[in-house]
Amino acid sequence: xxxSERLSALEDLLAELTDLSETHILIVExxxxxxxxxxxxxxxxxxxxxxxxxxxxxxxxxxxxxxxxVVLTDWDLRGDRLAERLAEILSKGPDDTDFTIRSGLRHxxxxxxxxxxxxxTFVLGLRAKSI
Numbered sequence: 001x002x003x004s005e006r007l008s009a010l011e012d013l014l015a016e017l018t019d020l021s022e023t024h025i026l027i028v029e030x031x032x033x034x035x036x037x038x039x040x041x042x043x044x045x046x047x048x049x050x051x052x053x054x055x056x057x058x059x060x061x062x063x064x065x066x067x068x069x070v071v072l073t074d075w076d077l078r079g080d081r082l083a084e085r086l087a088e089i090l091s092k093g094p095d096d097t098d099f100t101i102r103s104g105l106r107h108x109x110x111x112x113x114x115x116x117x118x119x120x121t122f123v124l125g126l127r128a129k130s131i
Contacts, residue, residue, distance in 0.1 A: 001108075003126055003129055003130070004130055006108055006126060007123070007126040007127065007129075007130055009104070009108055010105075010108055010109075010123055010126070013101055013104045013105060013108070014040055014041075014042065014123070016101065017037075017042055017070065017101050018041065018042050020070050020098060020101070021042055021043060021044030021045075021070070022044060023066075023068055024044070024068040024069050024070045024096075024098065025044075025045045025046070025047050025061065025062050025065055025066070025068065025069045025070070026042075026044055026045065026046045026047070026069070026070050026072055027046075027047050027049065027058050027062070027069050027070065027071050027072060027073070027086065028046055028047070028048055028049070028072050028073070028116055029048070029049050029050060029073055029074060029079065029082065029115075029116070030048055030049070030050045030051075030117070031048055031050070031051070032117035033046075033048070033072065033074075033115070033116040033117050034046045034048060035117070035120075036116055036117045036118070036119050036120040036121075037072075037116070037119070037120075039120035039124075040119065040120050040123060045065065047061050047062070047069075049073075049082065055082060055085040055086050055089055056089060058086060058089070059086065059089035059090055059092075062090060062097075067096060068096045068097075069090065069096070069097050069098070070097075070098040070101055070102075071083050071086050071087075071090075071097060071098070071099050071102055072101065072102055072105075072116050073086070073102065073116075074114055074115035074116055074117075075102070075105065075106035075109070075110055075114055075115070076114045076115065079114075079115070083099065083102065087099070105119065109122060
């Protein structure tokens with residue numbers, strides 16, 4: 001995959017994430033993840049697991065705030081484990097949870113970055129190359 005193709009696919013994913021962020025809670029690991037998403041123009045309700053109390057509290061927060069979420073944990077071993085734990089917790093209720101954005105980011109970025117907090121730098125770098 002060329003950088004141009006990768007950027008195009010990432011832009012599509014980010015556009016989808018922007019749309020989802022209007023109705024879904026974005027579950028991230030830490031504050032820097034929120035900052036990276038914000039730098040990419042993505043806003044909305046973000047639950048930070050580090051300061052928010054972990055996966056169980058994330059599940060409680062999602063359930064009490066409409067039941068819709070997008071899981072955006074890193075795509076390293078720890079992030080994979082957190083995503084699995086969130087899947088277990090969120091599947092117990094009627095929650096609408098999206099893992100496809102994370103899966104797409106992992107597929108497109110894993111050779112270059114391993115975490116959400118690096119996503120803005122990576123995307124901005126690809127954008128600069130395409131000019």
